[in-house]
Amino acid sequence: MSARRNPLIVGAGPAGIRAAQALVRAGLRPTLVDEAPRCGGQIYRQPLVEDGRAARVRYGSEADKAERLHRGFAALDGRIDYRPQALLWNLRDGVADITRDGVNHRIAHDGLILATGATDRVLPLPGWTLPGVFTLGGAQIALKAQGCAIGTRVVFAGSGPLLYLVAWQYLKAGVRVAAVLDAAPLSAKSNLWRGLRLAPAIVLRGLRMATELKLSGTGLHFGVTAMRMEGEARVERVAFRAGGRAHNIACDGIGYGLNLRSETQLADLAGCAFHYDARDRAHLPIREISGRSSVAGVYLAGDGARIAGADAAEAAGERAALALLEDRDLPFDRVRAAALERTLLRIDGVRDVLEAAFPYPTHWAGDIADETLLCRCEEISTGEARQAIKDFALIDINRLKAVSRIGMGRCQGRVCAAAAAELLARETGRDGASIGRLRAQAPIKPIPLALMTSDQPNEEQHDQAH
Amino acid sequence: MTRRIDADVAVIGGGLVGSSAALRLRTMGFSVVLLDKGFCGAQASGVNYGGVRRQGRPPEQLPLSQRSHAIWPHLKALIGIDGEFLRSGHLKLARTGPDMSTLEAYATHFACFGLDLELIGHNQLRERFGITGNVVGGSFCPGDGHANPRLVASGFAAAARCAGVKVLENTPVTGAVRNGDGFTLEAGEVMLKAPVVINSAGAWADAFARDFGEPVPLQRTYPSMVVTEPLDPFLGVNIGMEGGGIYARQVARGNVIVGGERAQPLTDPDYSRPRSDGVLAIMRRASDLFSGLRHAHAIRFWSGTEATMPDNNPVIGPSSTTSGLIHAFGFSGAGFQIAPGVGDVLAELVRDGKTSTPIEAFSIRRFKNVAATPV
């Protein structure tokens, strides 16, 4: 029997960890690449050093899940080829380019599980580049992984369940939460009744969080519009409209986000077919419930393919590993696969409820002033984007990038592309699907020009058993 | 339901050559339809290195290149934007003594073309240009420079549209025949009739040439570019290398663009991606050559499809088989600077049947007995 190369897993969050465990149980030795120094992804991110805080303090109600995953990963020590603090910046024909400490390694692999996770989705707002304005995820990471608050008097703004979770976590950490500004109308929360049957724990927890925030004196505002972040050298105030009138709240830190967006660059480089997903309002790689993508040997798991949360990521990671085993003609637990799929379907139903209760503010994109910066990296204003759309009769987002520079900066559109897409759709009267999707390019993150190449021209990882 | 359009001139291919010809023809008073199978300027015209240079071209290209040279400073008046054109000068480096001799010979032989070439020694390279790597000398052309290919290509197409050219994007021409006293082109739901057709379809032009009985040995090549993050200005000149291997320029915003390797086509040969060993090699070469790049990061790579002829000269001029058909393709990775001039020449050919700029060397007839690229 000829030796096959080892599979490659990208991402050591809940999806990647479960995938690695399943492959190891089946006797394989996957390579696992992750940018962080320790496993956990963002949701279960670990501090760089022990800081004396208990898991329950750091991860709240999810502490048990976090600890199980961290312990489970630790048990894989010596049984996987683990590459932390490594960036996978290019993929082509079964070979991945990975940089670590200024050295590039080429990893040949057979089977690829992408568990690349998500980041916050945002729309540009006046003052959003001010120091002290972080994403909701960023505010959460500062607290969770670095034990720091982003201010002494913090406002949380945007939409999605994360908004309330992070605000509440700050409250519990003893930080003054000045206000929670929800772009969604209060009436949307009535959708949570549907969730009571599907996921009572989540709904009740959310209600408790909102109640505790309210009781602590935090102002909860709904249907927020016309938000402006103000300040000189850093954020000092946030202005907005809600309840039919103008508000202005002093603050020294803002956590801001509008739901999440999937990191799909590697799926794009791997040649996966994409489609427009109406619920996530994004072009996403096509994925079966098994985790199989449109490309043989490439599997997608977790929020990196579609937003579904950490529990779904665990199930999807394991399910994708089982698909990989099946495709290698190795024995796999069919019953377990079916159970995982049932879990994924159930969670999908919960996501529908959450989406209805915490809707994305589709109306916000229409209110962005010309002066507001759209692309942070290249400092292109919304007005410049509108002008380019007109001058060049643009109807495609890649052409918008080509002539306006939006998406050409270091972040390669991670922060601005979703907003640029909404703007382009609005200005041209088209929908999100037809304006196209921003093509990913290598390197998916900046890499040093002076990269050394590793001594081994092609590190072939041979799987001994199969 | 087929829509019939009649025009004086149909231009197949909305890259820089086709767009500039369409614009020029329109200002001469012709009705023009410009077709592109995708978005105008998205192919070679928009993904090339961006060098605007005469230096280094073979002598047969120099009159055309000089004609174009006169147009570049007037882009703002012509198409409304300057396309970030910078008259930075072009510095062609020599790695070895023999390479330097080649540069010296070029400067001597083609002095009559008015390029004002200045030969530079090793020490001056460091003092004047900050070049510290392993090079023995160079040849400097002060009037050359660089521009932003995406802006220029899209800009010409937009200007053509504004001038009244009918621009049909995402409209591939699926059939072209000569009948009666003109041509009939089928493109999507459009049936276009025109007495004159310009074939400026880039890497796809050989199919049309073949349709009219004059196949050509066109090859596709895929350039590979590396772009850095914005950096403090340190490179004020467009750099090339005798013998190839690296070219680099720094734009006003600070990004450095470096090319010199070839990319690879994907399964669909209309798309390509830089090879990672190619970009790694170029990145190392660049950081060795310029101390200003030592700590810089690459933030994106790009590639695209260019059309190359075996003698590295384009095909420009009337068809050898069919009256009313004019070819302009195969610019072999060196089309950006000369394209505006080519557009003017094509317009003259349509209006007058001849052009004041010598283009005989680019005639399609030279491939008459050469084996064409297999289908």
Added chain:
Amino acid sequence: MPLLHRLSRINHAAVGFTLDGVACEGRAGDTVLTAILCNVERVRSSEFGGAPRAGFCQMGACQDCWVQCEGGERLRACSTPLTEGMRIVTTRRA
């Protein structure tokens, strides 16, 4: 006033670094971003407009927090652990 406020690791081992030539302290376990922002209000000025920037996503995605060291090296502050003796500059173009 600093942007970030410590709630833990306050008494962890100090890690010395310089910020624009001025001696500063972080704590063991800090990222460079945390260390800088526990001392000052910005990590860099934006390249094209000069406006102050201090990071955004904390997870290595937005690329807003790139800083330079005195020797010209560049690092992404939120994903780089602070080490003793780093010499960070915030006033030059990132």
